[in-house]
Amino acid sequence: MNATTLRTSPDVLVQQIGEEAVLLDLSSGTYFGLDPLGARIWSLLADGHSIADLTNILLQEYDVTREVLERDLDKLVAELQSHGLVRQAP
Amino acid sequence: MTGATGYSLFGHGSTINSHARTAAYSRALQAAVRPGCVVVDIGAGTGFFSLLACRFGAAKVHAIEADDTILVARQIAADNGFADRIVFHKTLSTLLESDIRADVLVSDLRGVLPLFEHHLPAIADARKRFLVPGGSVIPARDRQWAALVEAPEMVEPYAHPWLHNEFDFDLTAGHGFAVNNWRKVSASAAQLLTPPRLWSTIDYGIVDQPNVSGDLSWRAERAGIAHGLLVWFDAELAAGIGFSNAPGQPEQVYGQAFFPLQEAVALETGDQIDVQLSAHLVHGQYIWRWHTRVANAAGTKADYRQSTFFGMPISGAWVKGREANHVPVPSSRMTIDDFCLKQVDGAATLEQIAQRLATRFPEKFHTTQQAMEHAAELLQRYPPDPHQDPT
Numbered sequence: 001m002n003a004t005t006l007r008t009s010p011d012v013l014v015q016q017i018g019e020e021a022v023l024l025d026l027s028s029g030t031y032f033g034l035d036p037l038g039a040r041i042w043s044l045l046a047d048g049h050s051i052a053d054l055t056n057i058l059l060q061e062y063d064v065t066r067e068v069l070e071r072d073l074d075k076l077v078a079e080l081q082s083h084g085l086v087r088q089a090p
Numbered sequence: 091m092t093g094a095t096g097y098s099l100f101g102h103g104s105t106i107n108s109h110a111r112t113a114a115y116s117r118a119l120q121a122a123v124r125p126g127c128v129v130v131d132i133g134a135g136t137g138f139f140s141l142l143a144c145r146f147g148a149a150k151v152h153a154i155e156a157d158d159t160i161l162v163a164r165q166i167a168a169d170n171g172f173a174d175r176i177v178f179h180k181t182l183s184t185l186l187e188s189d190i191r192a193d194v195l196v197s198d199l200r201g202v203l204p205l206f207e208h209h210l211p212a213i214a215d216a217r218k219r220f221l222v223p224g225g226s227v228i229p230a231r232d233r234q235w236a237a238l239v240e241a242p243e244m245v246e247p248y249a250h251p252w253l254h255n256e257f258d259f260d261l262t263a264g265h266g267f268a269v270n271n272w273r274k275v276s277a278s279a280a281q282l283l284t285p286p287r288l289w290s291t292i293d294y295g296i297v298d299q300p301n302v303s304g305d306l307s308w309r310a311e312r313a314g315i316a317h318g319l320l321v322w323f324d325a326e327l328a329a330g331i332g333f334s335n336a337p338g339q340p341e342q343v344y345g346q347a348f349f350p351l352q353e354a355v356a357l358e359t360g361d362q363i364d365v366q367l368s369a370h371l372v373h374g375q376y377i378w379r380w381h382t383r384v385a386n387a388a389g390t391k392a393d394y395r396q397s398t399f400f401g402m403p404i405s406g407a408w409v410k411g412r413e414a415n416h417v418p419v420p421s422s423r424m425t426i427d428d429f430c431l432k433q434v435d436g437a438a439t440l441e442q443i444a445q446r447l448a449t450r451f452p453e454k455f456h457t458t459q460q461a462m463e464h465a466a467e468l469l470q471r472y473p474p475d476p477h478q479d480p481t
Contacts, residue, residue, distance in 0.1 A: 013377070013399040022404045026301075026370040026377060033409035 118327035137163030270401035279338030303368030
């Protein structure tokens with residue numbers, strides 16, 4: 001994990017109900033569902049936290065090892081990037 | 091305002107009764123139609139524009155309407171002596187495969203605003219496929235205007251029952267959704283808190299994509315309570331011919347769209363108001379966004395990000411069912427429908443299909459009639475291909 005900051009796409013709308021979230025990418029018309037952890041990660045990304053910051057915050061909030069968290073985070077971020085929902089901040 | 095989107099016959103009558111609108115369409119058609127020309131009427135409804143085109147000398151009119159209203163249109167065409175000049179196509183214009191070459195394209199597929207369902211894609215498609223170069227498109231363009239309004243009665247349905255109700259229940263959980271819905275209203279000119287600003291212009295002669303976005307700004311010229319954003323359109327059907335839905339103009343069938351502010355804002359003279367308003371067509375419905383900021387030298391008074399996407403709760407389960415990696419699992423309903431569809435061979439009647447269905451699934455269908463209703467409903471989802479449609 002590193003100091004990379006990802007920017008959420010301005011074309012994405014987020015509806016949060018309870019701890020879950022639903023994303024709608026207006027540019028593609030595609031919906032995405034996020035579980036509670038995914039929703040929290042999205043929220044932190046939208047607030048401008050770097051991946052490193054975000055990892056530390058989540059380690060305090062969730063009972064999870066750094067290794068497992070980083071693996072899950074890598075997977076989610078890759079998926080979000082592949083759909084154009086986030087991109088690397090300049 | 092016609093189309094295969096559930097307009098009732100009564101609704102079609104209301105659009106014709108919308109006098110300024112219909113009179114303007116009549117004048118525009120009279121100006122565009124030359125003796126012997128060909129006209130395409132998209133979303134023809136009861137075929138009123140088709141009648142006008144015939145009256146003004148069209149040799150042939152293609153009236154395209156997917157709804158069963160076309161049955162009435164056919165009768166009306168005959169009753170007015172135009173049956174031999176109007177060709178009816180019972181389908182959506184975007185599904186019609188035809189070599190039509192039209193001189194005039196006329197339509198009114200709007201809702202309260204021109205940004206309504208597949209209106210813009212349908213016009214763009216028909217223009218490209220059916221209109222001769224240099225042909226006329228009616229309407230020519232719509233201009234969409236916006237202004238802030240002071241209108242407490244317009245926000246009442248957003249407050250009641252969610253924030254207060256006579257049963258003393260706490261319904262506030264619904265309020266956040268409610269205020270992200272726009273609704274049709276009829277506003278007076280006196281309710282405008284700011285001057286109208288042009289938000290966007292849709293030129294039907296060139297429009298090619300359905301999404302619209304634009305920024306609006308005002309410096310408040312007077313104090314008042316801003317309850318929401320009012321949006322309406324003025325139509326230019328042809329050069330010098332049109333009608334307006336602006337507050338204060340004779341009321342037409344369209345009215346205006348009221349986008350509530352999350353909370354009312356007390357404006358003072360000199361306040362800066364900025365609104366980003368956008369509409370994206372997603373799966374046949376527009377998703378609206380309105381981001382409203384009000385500020386003055388003392389700071390920000392309001393910063394509301396609203397969207398119709400926030401107007402209805404969406405479950406994670408619904409979304410999961412649409413995701414690319416979703417794995418659907420077989421169900422008894424699928425088995426029944428699969429069996430039913432496989433009985434369609436171009437020879438079996440609905441009753442025969444229903445009998446087979448009832449025999450195969452007796453636990454589901456206790457009578458042939460029940461099976462017939464199920465089969466009819468299922469099979470009507472698959473209308474004949476347009477070129478096979480005898481109508």
